[in-house]
Amino acid sequence: MIGSEKTRKDLNSVTHDKLLRLTTCAVFAAILCLCSPIVIPLAGPVPFALQIFGVMLCGVTLDWATAQLSVLVYLLIGLFLPLFSGGNTGMTAVFGPTGGYIWSYLLMVPVIRALSSIPVSNRWLTYTLAFAGCVLAIVLCYLCGTTQFSLITERGFFDSLAICAVPFVGFDLIKAAFAAILGVELAHILARLRPVNEKNRRCSRKPRFR
Numbered sequence: 001m002i003g004s005e006k007t008r009k010d011l012n013s014v015t016h017d018k019l020l021r022l023t024t025c026a027v028f029a030a031i032l033c034l035c036s037p038i039v040i041p042l043a044g045p046v047p048f049a050l051q052i053f054g055v056m057l058c059g060v061t062l063d064w065a066t067a068q069l070s071v072l073v074y075l076l077i078g079l080f081l082p083l084f085s086g087g088n089t090g091m092t093a094v095f096g097p098t099g100g101y102i103w104s105y106l107l108m109v110p111v112i113r114a115l116s117s118i119p120v121s122n123r124w125l126t127y128t129l130a131f132a133g134c135v136l137a138i139v140l141c142y143l144c145g146t147t148q149f150s151l152i153t154e155r156g157f158f159d160s161l162a163i164c165a166v167p168f169v170g171f172d173l174i175k176a177a178f179a180a181i182l183g184v185e186l187a188h189i190l191a192r193l194r195p196v197n198e199k200n201r202r203c204s205r206k207p208r209f210r
Helices: 002-035 051-061 064-078 090-094 105-116 123-153 157-164 166-193 198-203
Strands: none
Touching: 002 051, 002 064, 002 166, 051 064, 051 105, 051 123, 051 166, 064 105, 105 123, 105 166, 123 157, 123 166, 157 166
């Protein structure tokens, strides 16, 4: 009886955990979709947008698989709906001059997770690691996007970098800071919502802040 009761509790915990992951995946995919219409045209081919903030928030807040799935869902929806910068949609946007900045979102998540998932006991160090991960992910986004823009438009790489990336450095660093702070706090809240079983107890990376 005791064994069956423990098994039933573990099954309930696993079901609850999967449901929480699916829910957070859907919520963060929706956040990415809501960030997309917020665009400010600038003097250049790439407008100011908030998608990259949503991607960084996913990377800091969620585990790797859930964050990656959220971004993938957003990209798949964007193939059919005008969710990319400037209201663009479809494969034309992904493989167009600025498409590298779009598909690089999938590469940003592992970079962010690599640093933000490091378990530390100090809150400010956690913020710092998350911010550092976001900054490295931004650099990767710039490299992918600028390379594709340079190849398609036949401009020099540094000329393309000056047009497509340099004007956004300050804005993106601010986004990274907000994503790091908000993401760490949201991750702490989600960790409290997860059911506690033996597997979660062994694998949990919930930070214990001093």
